[in-house]
Amino acid sequence: MDACASKYPILILATEDCSYPGANSVGQAHQNYPDNTYIIRTPTPALFPEKFYLDCFAKGIGGIIIMSCGVECPYEGAYPALAKRVDRIYALMKQKGLDIRRLRLTAICTVCNRAFIKEVNLMNQVVAELGAPGSEARAA
Amino acid sequence: MSKLNNCQEQPKIGVYVCHCGGNISDHVDVAKVVEQAGGLDNVTVARDNSFMCSDPGQELIIEDIKSGKVNRIVVASCAPALHESTFRGAIARAGMNPYLYEHANIREQVSWVHHGPGATDKATALVAAAVGKAGELEALEPIRVEAEAHATVLGGGVAGMSAARDLAAQGLKVALVEKSPFLGGQVAQLDKTFPSNEAAGELLSALAAQVLADQRITVYTCAELSEYSGYVGSFKLKIRRTPPSGEDLERLALAKDAAPGEFVPFVGVAAWPVPYEAEEVALVSGAIVLATGFEHYTPPMGEYGYGQMPEVITLPELIRLMADESATGEQLVVNGKPVGSLALIHCVGSRQIPGVHQPGPDGKLNQHCSRVCCTATLQAACELREKFPETNVFELYRDIRTYGRGHEEYYLNAGRSGVIFARFEPEAPPVVTQGGEDSALTVTVLDKLLAGEELAIGVDLVVLAVGMEPRDNQSLVEKMKLPVGADRFLLEVHPKLRPVELPAAGIYLAGACQAPMDTSEAANAAGAAAAKAGAILSAGFVELDPFVAEVDESKCVGSGACVQACLADEAIEMIDTQVGKRARVNPALCMGCGVCVAACEQGAIELSGWTLGQYEAMVDAIVAQALPQGA
Ligand SMILES: Cc1cc2nc3c(=O)[nH]c(=O)nc-3n(C[C@H](O)[C@H](O)[C@H](O)COP(=O)(O)OP(=O)(O)OC[C@H]3O[C@@H](n4cnc5c(N)ncnc54)[C@H](O)[C@@H]3O)c2cc1C
Ligand code: SF4
Numbered sequence: 001m002d003a004c005a006s007k008y009p010i011l012i013l014a015t016e017d018c019s020y021p022g023a024n025s026v027g028q029a030h031q032n033y034p035d036n037t038y039i040i041r042t043p044t045p046a047l048f049p050e051k052f053y054l055d056c057f058a059k060g061i062g063g064i065i066i067m068s069c070g071v072e073c074p075y076e077g078a079y080p081a082l083a084k085r086v087d088r089i090y091a092l093m094k095q096k097g098l099d100i101r102r103l104r105l106t107a108i109c110t111v112c113n114r115a116f117i118k119e120v121n122l123m124n125q126v127v128a129e130l131g132a133p134g135s136e137a138r139a140a
Numbered sequence: 141m142s143k144l145n146n147c148q149e150q151p152k153i154g155v156y157v158c159h160c161g162g163n164i165s166d167h168v169d170v171a172k173v174v175e176q177a178g179g180l181d182n183v184t185v186a187r188d189n190s191f192m193c194s195d196p197g198q199e200l201i202i203e204d205i206k207s208g209k210v211n212r213i214v215v216a217s218c219a220p221a222l223h224e225s226t227f228r229g230a231i232a233r234a235g236m237n238p239y240l241y242e243h244a245n246i247r248e249q250v251s252w253v254h255h256g257p258g259a260t261d262k263a264t265a266l267v268a269a270a271v272g273k274a275g276e277l278e279a280l281e282p283i284r285v286e287a288e289a290h291a292t293v294l295g296g297g298v299a300g301m302s303a304a305r306d307l308a309a310q311g312l313k314v315a316l317v318e319k320s321p322f323l324g325g326q327v328a329q330l331d332k333t334f335p336s337n338e339a340a341g342e343l344l345s346a347l348a349a350q351v352l353a354d355q356r357i358t359v360y361t362c363a364e365l366s367e368y369s370g371y372v373g374s375f376k377l378k379i380r381r382t383p384p385s386g387e388d389l390e391r392l393a394l395a396k397d398a399a400p401g402e403f404v405p406f407v408g409v410a411a412w413p414v415p416y417e418a419e420e421v422a423l424v425s426g427a428i429v430l431a432t433g434f435e436h437y438t439p440p441m442g443e444y445g446y447g448q449m450p451e452v453i454t455l456p457e458l459i460r461l462m463a464d465e466s467a468t469g470e471q472l473v474v475n476g477k478p479v480g481s482l483a484l485i486h487c488v489g490s491r492q493i494p495g496v497h498q499p500g501p502d503g504k505l506n507q508h509c510s511r512v513c514c515t516a517t518l519q520a521a522c523e524l525r526e527k528f529p530e531t532n533v534f535e536l537y538r539d540i541r542t543y544g545r546g547h548e549e550y551y552l553n554a555g556r557s558g559v560i561f562a563r564f565e566p567e568a569p570p571v572v573t574q575g576g577e578d579s580a581l582t583v584t585v586l587d588k589l590l591a592g593e594e595l596a597i598g599v600d601l602v603v604l605a606v607g608m609e610p611r612d613n614q615s616l617v618e619k620m621k622l623p624v625g626a627d628r629f630l631l632e633v634h635p636k637l638r639p640v641e642l643p644a645a646g647i648y649l650a651g652a653c654q655a656p657m658d659t660s661e662a663a664n665a666a667g668a669a670a671a672k673a674g675a676i677l678s679a680g681f682v683e684l685d686p687f688v689a690e691v692d693e694s695k696c697v698g699s700g701a702c703v704q705a706c707l708a709d710e711a712i713e714m715i716d717t718q719v720g721k722r723a724r725v726n727p728a729l730c731m732g733c734g735v736c737v738a739a740c741e742q743g744a745i746e747l748s749g750w751t752l753g754q755y756e757a758m759v760d761a762i763v764a765q766a767l768p769q770g771a
Contacts, residue, residue, distance in 0.1 A: 009265075009766040011759065017634050024219045027248030035258040038265060038762045039249055040755065041220070043687070047734025047747060048755070056759055060767045074633045074643040075733040076623045077707040085738060110634070 006128035008062025010037045010120070013045040017074055019067030019108035019116070026113045033117050034124045036062075044068070044075055046082040053089050053103060054096065057134065062127035063102045065119055070107025097137025101126045151275045154185040154210030155267060156201060158192035158217035160247055167251040169260040173216065176264045180271050185209050193223050198230040205234035212277055214270040216244035216263065221637060237279035239686065239749060244270040265765035272757035280686035280748055283727040287373035287682045288426040291673050292317060294365060294616070296411070297325020299651025299662040300431035301347045306670030307429070308356040312677055315423055316351065316359045321384050321392055322408025323348045323359070325433050326652075327659055329406055329456050331463035334519045334658070335546030341403040343659070348409040352401050361411045362388070366420065368619045369710065371728035372646025373682045377423045381415040406460055426682075427646045427673035430622070430630060431666065432613055434652040437489025437506065437606040440498070444485060444604055445572040450475065451580045452572060452602045455484070455513065458520055462527065470530035474601055481532040482524070482601035483583045484517050485570055490607030491538065493566055508627045510607030511656040514541045517605040518550035518559075525557035533559045534597055536570050536585055544658060562587040562595055572602050608656040620647070621708060629655050640669045643731050644708065645684055648673055687749040688730035689737065695744035696722045705739035712736060712745075 014020040020041045026033065042048075045066045056064060066086065073079040086105045093100050106119050130136055155177040159165035170188045178186035185204050189197040192215055204210045213236075215227050220243040228238035246263040254262055289312050293304045296318030304316040322328065323344070330340040351357055360379050367378035384392055391407045398410040436456055439446040446452045451474075453461075461467065461474060472479040490513065492505040499505050514537070521533045535554065542548045555561070564570055568586045576582040579598030586592050610628040617624055623642065625631040630653050633641045640648050648669035651662035676682050689702070689712065698721035703712045711729035714721045723745065734747040746752065 007767075009762055011762070017637070021219075021221065021634075021637065024221070024245070024248040027219075027252040030252050032253055032255075035250075035254040035262045036766065038262075038269065038766065039245070040269070040758055042734075042755075043747070043750060044733045044735070047737040047750065048752070049738040052752060052755065055756070059759060059763045061759065061763065071626045072631065074623050074631065075707055075731055075735070076621050078733050078735055081705065081707075081735050081738075110636070 006034070006036055006062060006124050008036065008060065008127050008132065010034075010063045010065065010123050010127060011056055011061045012037055012039040012065045012067055012120075013042055013048065014039050014067045014108070015045065015069050015073075016041055016043055018069035018072065018110055019112075021110040022067070022108045022112050022116055025111050026116050029113055031113060031117060033120045036124070037120055044073065044078045044082070046078045046085065050085065050089050050092055054092060057093075057098055057102065060133060062130070062133055063123040064104075065123050066103070066105045067108040067116070067119070068105065069109070072107070072109065096134070098133060099126075099130050099136045102130065102133060149211055151182040151212050152184040152210050153182045153212045153214060153271055153274050154201065154204050155183055155187070155214045155216065155271060156192050156197070157186070157188040157246070157267065158197070158215065159188060159190045160218060161190065164217070164247050164251045167255050167259045168246060168263045172260055173263050173267055177267050177271065180268055182275050183271055192217050193226050198226070201227065201230050202234040205231065205236050211236065212240045212274045214242050214244060214267065214274050216246045216267045216270065218247040219245050239280035240274070240277050242270040242274045242277065261765070265762050268761040268765045269758040272761035273754045276751065276754040276757050278748070282683040282686055283688065285371065285373040285682050285684065285728045287677045287680055288424050289313060289677055289680070290315070290423070290425045291427045291429060291677065292375070292377055292423060292425040293429045293431055295319075295325065295431035295433055295651070295653065296323040296359070296361070297431060297433045297651060297662070298327050298344075298347065298659045299433065299653075299666045300325070300429070301351050302663040302666035303429045303431055303650045303670045304357050305347070305350050305354065306667050307674060308354045310670070310674035310678060312356065312674060314357045315379065315425065316357055317363045317365065317379055318359065318361045318411070319364055320408065321361050321388055321411070321414045322395070323351070323361070323411050324403070324408035326436070328403075328408040329459070331459055332519070332523070334515050334550065335544060341405060344409050345401070345403045348403070348411070349401055352411065359411050360421065362414050365616060365619065370424075371726070372644075372676065372684065373426050373728070375425045375428055375646065377425055379421045379423060381419045381421070383415050383417060405463065426677040427648065429648045429650050429666070429669045429673060430616075430653055431650040432611055432616065432653040434608040434656065435611050437609045439488060439604055439606065440500075444488065444570070444602060445574070445581070446604060449572065449574055449581065451600060452604065454604050454606045455516060455520065456606070458603045462520065462523060470528060472524060472528040472531045472601070477580070477600065479531050479600040481534065481579065481597065481599040482603060483534040483536055483570070483597060483599045484521060484603045484605060486514060486517060486535070486537040486605045487566075488604040488606050489609065491566070496566055504628060506607060506609060506627075508656060509541060511541065511543065512658050513605040513607055515544065515547040515550055518542065518554045520603070521554045521559045522550055522557055525554070525559060534583070534599065535559055535561050536583070537561065537563055538566055561589065563589050608652060611653065613653070629653065640665055640672065646673070646676065646682070684728065685732070687732045687747060688727045689725045689732070689734065689745050690748050691723045691725055692744050692746070693717070693722050695742045697742055697744070698722055699741070701739045701741065702736035702745050705736050707731065707733055707735055
């Protein structure tokens with residue numbers, strides 16, 4: 001593992017049309033980022049229900065970055081639906097004592113290399129600071 | 141296509157890890173990844189190869205399938221966009237269902253971004269995640285729908301006419317639907333077109349002649365889409381034709397003596413007859429091409445004095461003035477007054493910056509570059525200098541973007557013919573004031589080329605190079621649920637991976653409805669759209685990817701939450717069954733976004749090929765590999 005990578009895995013839900021090719025573009029540029037990041041392809045992250053996120057944290061995923069296409073989403077209406085869902089997940093995370101910084105909704109395009117790396121580093125810092133998912137509830 | 145429906149058997153997963161020359165194996169210990177993969181549940185074969193995409197690499201997979209060793213495949217290699225279809229093809233050739241396949245991206249997302257043991261561990265985890273998903277895969281069949289050998293093109297500009305002609309050339313019947321009474325679109329408002337200086341009239345007449353002469357193309361002018369339903373292969377459309385009114389009547393008056401197919405300058409190509417009463421035509425079309433074009437930016441009252449000072453006009457207005465054949469002599473004459481000097485101001489209504497420019501009435505800024513106006517402005521400048529050598533020409537610009545083939549020539553020629561350039565910052569645009577020493581107006585500009593020195597230029601005419609704006613397509617957007625970009629132009633799925641396509645299968649974009657572009661780019665896009673539409677319609681049926689929503693009726697309680705969440709009209713409907721209302725998906729209408737999946741509290745609807753169970757298996761595998769023991 002990279003020295004700078006937190007030990008808890010970060011899940012990246014990346015859209016097939018925007019952020020997944022965006023992550024590949026970071027690879028093509030051979031730009032390094034923490035290796036505790038696992039990118040999963042999806043048509044749109046709007047397909048995941050609230051439970052999926054909470055289960056991920058319960059299983060030990062330290063942070064989740066939703067990398068959507070944002071307003072450039074090819075499925076008209078999917079992004080607003082996703083944004084609303086993320087609000088509901090935040091409320092549920094608070095109920096469970098999970099720090100909401102563990103989940104971030106971002107928009108990453110096919111060539112957003114800098115933004116991709118910034119988001120990954122940011123989440124890595126958050127996960128390193130917070131430790132095991134749920135530990136913040138026990139500490140409070 | 142006959143496939144072994146072997147997904148009913150216990151999964152026997154074959155894992156194939158690629159070295160990609162050294163691209164992967166220089167940073168990932170491939171032998172270790174293979175060894176670890178071999179120990180995973182359901183994995184019966186784990187191999188590596190220097191180039192999995194090569195024939196010998198693909199043969200490994202084919203032999204293992206044929207000998208019954210494997211019934212699901214995982215390849216760990218480069219990005220799936222490059223070779224997913226290669227490996228699916230190999231699987232199909234071996235007689236297995238090609239959707240029993242999962243891809244692990246260990247080059248772009250591992251070896252090219254991580255080094256050392258961490259790279260091998262991550263590659264192992266990604267392979268494990270793919271194996272987890274592969275264990276949950278089911279055989280899928282492409283969705284086959286009948287396809288009508290008919291296409292509808294909306295918009296009769298250069299893009300629409302080119303698309304109609306190219307579709308008809310493939311043997312398809314075509315309906316060309318144009319809102320106005322004329323063909324030609326905005327090009328009809330031009331005189332000579334860059335980069336060849338070909339007359340707009342000649343270009344449009346030639347194109348329209350091909351369209352009007354083709355028996356397979358039916359042209360509907362004064363027409364718009366009034367009803368839309370259906371799906372690729374079978375869109376059910378209604379086209380409403382209404383008698384011309386308003387501005388169209390004025391244009392018709394100018395063209396009253398024109399024969400069908402005749403070009404009337406600054407009006408368009410006559411495509412008679414126009415309807416005398418409203419009528420509706422029903423069509424069934426296999427594909428739709430949108431070619432609804434753009435609108436010129438109209439400066440608000442007072443922008444650079446527009447609307448307040450009669451000597452401030454737009455570039456399209458100047459083009460029209462210059463085309464007037466009676467306009468001869470050493471100096472341009474406008475409204476009876478000779479123009480000693482004129483200033484062309486670039487980027488008006490384009491490249492607007494938040495906090496610097498005023499948003500339009502819809503609260504939006506045009507942050508895009510309109511791309512064509514630099515060349516169009518330089519072309520006008522060159523023509524002015526040539527035709528009216530006693531008229532001095534100033535070009536006030538932010539950047540010169542003569543990006544296309546032959547465009548730079550206009551820049552060079554403008555410089556050679558004595559056009560004077562001044563460059564301004566967007567935060568300090570030129571200021572136009574009434575009056576001057578020997579002129580009607582004075583333009584003051586801080587010229588970056590002269591280290592920010594203030595120039596006061598006396599001119600008799602100011603010409604604003606107005607940009608290209610997205611057309612107000614609201615009713616079409618709502619009816620057809622079209623994706624619109626942040627710039628308000630229609631949005632293709634992906635500019636490189638799926639250009640001119642929309643997410644809804646069978647609908648394509650052509651021309652300036654998608655982004656600012658010149659006529660050759662519009663014609664190229666039209667050719668691409670026609671080729672893609674023709675490719676799917678020519679077989680008489682369409683095979684669609686099977687990644688669509690599917691309802692498990694045993695779990696469905698008929699809440700209708702999925703219908704409410706669905707982004708496509710009529711993709712899911714509630715049907716009466718013996719046990720009450722149940723949801724049913726129309727696979728041809730489903731866009732495969734999966735928004736319904738999250739909405740169903742019963743977990744009764746899933747996206748084939750991307751099920752929640754598959755994602756959960758991936759997460760479990762990642763956690764098992766990546767989480768430190770005891771954490
Ligand atoms: C100032 C200026 C100068 C230019 N000069 C040049 C040049 O010299 N050379 C060059 O190559 N390019 C030039 N261009 C660019 C050129 O105008 C465009 O590339 C071209 O017009 C794009 O064609 P189009 O068919 O996509 O759109 P349009 O020309 O806008 O045509 C769209 C058509 O669709 C119709 N329509 C709209 N909505 C609907 C609907 N809902 N249903 C049915 N029909 C509809 C419209 O009535 C119109 O006829 C210039 C552009 C500008 C702004
Ligand atoms: S093409 Fe030139 S004038 Fe037009 S917006 Fe772009 S930079 Fe400005």
